[in-house]
Amino acid sequence: MVADAWFGFSWLLNNQLPKLNPIKRVPDLAALAERHSEAILPGIDDFVMTINPVDEPVMYTVNTILSILAADYPIDKYASYLSDDDGSLVHYEAMIHVAHFAALWVPFCRKHCIEPRSPENYFRMKTRSCVGGMAGEFMSDHRCVRKEYGEFKVRIDSLSTTVRRRSDAYNKGDDGVHATWMADGTQWAGAWIEQADNHRRGQHTGIVQVMLGYPSCKPQLGSSANTKNPIDLSNIDKRLPMLVYISREKHPGYDNQKKAGAMNVMLRVSALLSNAPFVINFDWDHYINNSQALRDPMCFMLDPRGGQNTAFVQLPQRFDDVDLTDRYSNHNRVFFDGTMLSLNGLQGTTYLGIGTMFHRVALYGMEPPRYRAESIKLVRKAAELGNSTQFLNSIPDGAIQERYITPVLVDEGFSNDITTLMTCAYEDGSPWGRVIGWVYNIATEDVVTGFRIHWQGWRSMYCSMEPAAFRGMAPINLTDRLYQVLRWSGGSLEVFFSRSIDLQRIAYLNMSIYPIATMFVLAYSFFPVMWLFSEQSYYIQRPFDMYIMYLVAAIAMMHVIGMFELKWAGITLLD
Numbered sequence: 239m240v241a242d243a244w245f246g247f248s249w250l251l252n253n254q255l256p257k258l259n260p261i262k263r264v265p266d267l268a269a270l271a272e273r274h275s276e277a278i279l280p281g282i283d284d285f286v287m288t289i290n291p292v293d294e295p296v297m298y299t300v301n302t303i304l305s306i307l308a309a310d311y312p313i314d315k316y317a318s319y320l321s322d323d324d325g326s327l328v329h330y331e332a333m334i335h336v337a338h339f340a341a342l343w344v345p346f347c348r349k350h351c352i353e354p355r356s357p358e359n360y361f362r363m364k365t366r367s368c369v370g371g372m373a374g375e376f377m378s379d380h381r382c383v384r385k386e387y388g389e390f391k392v393r394i395d396s397l398s399t400t401v402r403r404r405s406d407a408y409n410k411g412d413d414g415v416h417a418t419w420m421a422d423g424t425q426w427a428g429a430w431i432e433q434a435d436n437h438r439r440g441q442h443t444g445i446v447q448v449m450l451g452y453p454s455c456k457p458q459l460g461s462s463a464n465t466k467n468p469i470d471l472s473n474i475d476k477r478l479p480m481l482v483y484i485s486r487e488k489h490p491g492y493d494n495q496k497k498a499g500a501m502n503v504m505l506r507v508s509a510l511l512s513n514a515p516f517v518i519n520f521d522w523d524h525y526i527n528n529s530q531a532l533r534d535p536m537c538f539m540l541d542p543r544g545g546q547n548t549a550f551v552q553l554p555q556r557f558d559d560v561d562l563t564d565r566y567s568n569h570n571r572v573f574f575d576g577t578m579l580s581l582n583g584l585q586g587t588t589y590l591g592i593g594t595m596f597h598r599v600a601l602y603g604m605e606p607p608r609y610r611a612e613s614i615k616l617v618r619k620a621a622e623l624g625n626s627t628q629f630l631n632s633i634p635d636g637a638i639q640e641r642y643i644t645p646v647l648v649d650e651g652f653s654n655d656i657t658t659l660m661t662c663a664y665e666d667g668s669p670w671g672r673v674i675g676w677v678y679n680i681a682t683e684d685v686v687t688g689f690r691i692h693w694q695g696w697r698s699m700y701c702s703m704e705p706a707a708f709r710g711m712a713p714i715n716l717t718d719r720l721y722q723v724l725r726w727s728g729g730s731l732e733v734f735f736s737r738s739i740d741l742q743r744i745a746y747l748n749m750s751i752y753p754i755a756t757m758f759v760l761a762y763s764f765f766p767v768m769w770l771f772s773e774q775s776y777y778i779q780r781p782f783d784m785y786i787m788y789l790v791a792a793i794a795m796m797h798v799i800g801m802f803e804l805k806w807a808g809i810t811l812l813d
């Protein structure tokens with residue numbers, strides 16, 4: 239009885255309540271272009287997160303970064319940041335190679351309107367069309383870039399060997415220090431191959447390095463083909479957006495708070511370097527699949543009807559390399575295209591961790607403008623954000639949508655300011671991780687952060703575009719998938735029991751209590767064999783005719799509703 243009641247309750251929570259007021263939102267890029275010329279599009283900071291170059295292969299990370307650098311968005315209006323949570327020299331040197339290869343890859347994408355702009359995925363495609371015209375030139379450029387990409391890959395693949403060999407050569411015959419050495423002959427500040435005090439995973443200083451500086455505001459055309467530059471770029475803007483490498487300080491005395499901790503550091507560091515009013519975040523394995531992807535959420539953020547009060551725009555997650563039958567249910571189309579979309583009619587979708595564009599101030603814990611007596615509350619809140627004057631001064635600017643990214647001079651004093659923002663101690667006694675930034679101490683930091691933002695009165699939006707804005711990898715073996723689902727379920731229950739979260743709408747409740755159903759499913763699975771334990775104590779009634787009729791009618795009704803929902807969401811029965 240309890241189980242049946244629970245299933246009925248979850249059905250209401252999951253399938254009915256969120257769908258009472260379904261609203262489909264479709265981005266209109268043409269309308270965006272009409273109202274907002276390129277010159278007035280707002281700035282965006284793009285965050286990419288990675289930890290270990292072995293568990294999270296560098297080749298994916300570099301492709302993600304390249305797809306961002308090549309995105310179709312005003313070049314001087316966005317900056318990309320890589321957070322390397324283990325402080326590995328391999329990642330650092332990979333970014334040097336990326337900066338170099340991007341000088342060819344990005345203009346090539348612009349010249350021939352390449353899609354997708356992650357080179358690995360582009361070169362893997364069986365058929366490709368030349369959208370930009372110039373078919374003959376396209377073929378020769380294509381061959382040339384493919385060759386360069388092949389060499390780039392070899393350099394990336396051999397990075398760990400290169401770093402090891404170089405370090406062995408430096409360390410030979412020395413005084414017993416087995417450091418890891420950079421190409422310029424200095425010791426690497428992050429984790430060493432042979433771990434030492436202050437140079438191990440989980441214990442190293444913070445590092446920040448601008449790999450590609452802030453570009454000029456005026457287009458700079460490339461040169462015609464020559465020995466240094468094998469393809470003709472004479473009519474193509476060759477500027478590249480800003481690229482920054484960050485590795486926050488780690489210390490065993492502090493809980494590093496995993497992804498949420500790393501993102502909060504990025505939020506602060508980017509405030510000093512580019513301070514864009516919008517931020518978007520990706521995991522290492524999620525690349526931009528549609529070069530227009532950064533414009534898509536802007537359609538809603540800049541919408542005069544409520545865009546100001548929209549904290550975040552969430553795009554669905556799409557995955558590569560999942561087997562045809564999708565046996566571990568990675569695509570989750572009903573969730574991404576049905577359930578989440580239907581929340582648009584309420585306060586909006588919950589935050590799903592990747593491919594989400596935020597208003598920067600929403601992450602600072604500010605209320606939405608409709609509840610905020612503008613600057614007064616901004617300033618009051620600012621005082622809680624820590625003790626870096628530079629950072630506090632950046633806050634009012636970070637709220638201004640019309641602001642340009644202003645280039646900063648990274649001198650020694652400025653570097654020190656940034657380093658302070660990356661220290662573990664910066665957040666001591668502050669509300670970071672509770673009411674400011676991404677929320678700590680919960681395995682699913684995304685769900686809980688989204689709840690907190692909604693609770694403050696912000697709205698969110700959900701929309702998708704074709705071809706998919708972003709694509710990524712999903713766990714394709716059972717162990718990894720089970721572990722992921724277990725982590726998510728545990729995290730969801732944690733959110734429910736933490737009681738720190740005050741749900742705005744009952745329709746969101748299912749996001750935190752859905753794992754409870756597993757107990758009842760397990761119990762049901764055991765019922766048929768209960769007689770093995772005791773013959774008397776379990777009596778399962780034979781179904782009577784009336785009951786069967788009700789059952790058939792109820793199941794038929796659920797399927798009819800289901801069919802309507804599938805049609806509305808635009809997905810097929812197979813999904």
Ligand SMILES: O=c1ccn([C@@H]2O[C@H](COP(=O)(O)OP(=O)(O)O[C@H]3O[C@H](CO)[C@@H](O)[C@H](O)[C@H]3O)[C@@H](O)[C@H]2O)c(=O)[nH]1
Binds near residue numbers: 288289496590
């Ligand atoms: O200490 C850490 C741990 C993780 N990460 C990064 O966090 C991301 C997600 O971690 P992963 O272990 O791959 O988790 P997934 O199950 O793939 O992540 C999903 O689930 C998480 C929790 O709900 C969300 O945060 C993610 O965005 C979402 O992709 C990766 O890019 C990691 O590099 C860090 O930067 N530092």
Ligand SMILES: [Mn+2]
Binds near residue numbers: 521523
């Ligand atoms: Mn992942």
